Amino acid sequence: MSEVIRRRRRSDADRSAGSILKAAKEILAGQPNASVEEIADAAAVSRQTVYAHFKSREGLVSAVVDAISAETVAEMAAVDLADGSASDALARLLATTWAATSRYSLLLHSAALAVPDPSADRRRHVPVVDYLEQVITRGQASGEFHCESSAWWLATAVIALGHAAGEAVAAGRLPARDGMATLVASALRLCQA
Structure with a gap:
């Protein structure tokens, strides 16, 4: 895999993790018991993507x-x-x-x-x-x-x-x-x- 592709994937992953974190902050501020699915929906990613970045809801x-x-x-x-x-x-x-x-x-x-x-x-x-x-x-x-x-x-x-x-x-x-x-x-x- 070329260095350019590796960097682009890392950049995409960082952006994805950032959007999950931002969505989680916004949702959890008003609904502390919101589910991972609700956070994933707000971040426009799949539940699996959330778990790829954060091992558990507690980790998130x-x-x-x-x-x-x-x-x-x-x-x-x-x-x-x-x-x-x-x-x-x-x-x-x-x-x-x-x-x-x-x-x-x-x-x-x-x-x-x-x-x-x-x-x-x-x-x-x-x-x-x-x-x-x-x-x-x-x-x-x-x-x-x-x-x-x-x-x-x-x-x-x-x-x-x-x-x-x-x-x-x-x-x-x-x-x-x-x-x-x-x-x-x-x-x-x-x-x-």
């Missing part, structure tokens, strides 16, 4: 959560963490992550229950912890945030608060319109000196 869901995580981290990277006070920077960072993950809240909450993979979850959170640690460390250096706990621990606790707020919204115990403000207020109370 995991790839979707990876893509959402990458999107969220890219949006976090755009936040200027050096501008204003550390509290303002933390609030902006949390608002960005809340907005990004809210687009997929149904999927993310059901995915966490359906595909328990703690190592993948930890890997997805590494850059999130890094951004939070940056702003918390800055706040600790300026005296705005307390230093009794490490920046890593505070970042980890802020992430737990984010998950708790998201779960409360998903369960209907916290109105969606109040979710972000509740998260920001709780995170600032946790971190501030």
Whole structure:
């Protein structure tokens, strides 16, 4: 087989996998229990093609959560963490992550229950912890945030608060319109000196 044909097949396969992932993100955001057949139909491919790229439905869901995580981290990277006070920077960072993950809240909450993979979850959170640690460390250096706990621990606790707020919204115990403000207020109370 010539190199040109091999490259074209690889390009076709990449395009096919991309369209499956895009369709899965869109469908699963509103219907977390959608079937592989529904996703294949939305991507205009066969069910077999989906399974050629993703070994299982769980593998596809995991790839979707990876893509959402990458999107969220890219949006976090755009936040200027050096501008204003550390509290303002933390609030902006949390608002960005809340907005990004809210687009997929149904999927993310059901995915966490359906595909328990703690190592993948930890890997997805590494850059999130890094951004939070940056702003918390800055706040600790300026005296705005307390230093009794490490920046890593505070970042980890802020992430737990984010998950708790998201779960409360998903369960209907916290109105969606109040979710972000509740998260920001709780995170600032946790971190501030």
